[in-house]
Amino acid sequence: MPTFQFGTTVIEYTLQQVKGKEDISIVVEWMEGVTVTSPGHLGQEEIDHILRKKAP
Structure with missing residues (x-):
């Protein structure tokens, strides 16, 4: 399962x-x-970029 870090929280x-x-x-x-x-x-990089942008 992929993860994404937002601040100190791993999602x-x-x-x-x-x-x-x-x-x-x-x-x-x-x-x-x-x-x-x-x-x-x-690609995964593009998805990660969008997730970082939308996280707040």
């Missing part, structure tokens, strides 16, 4: 890459955790 998330998807979505659910759905062409 685990589930990554779903979908071919043909045009944007990225981040869903935070109390019991399920964080799910990131992104276009299939985005």
Whole structure:
């Protein structure tokens, strides 16, 4: 499971890459955790950059 660090907190998330998807979505659910759905062409660096930008 990929992780992302926000301040001193490490956040685990589930990554779903979908071919043909045009944007990225981040869903935070109390019991399920964080799910990131992104276009299939985005690399991990790009996804991490977006997560850092949206984290606050």
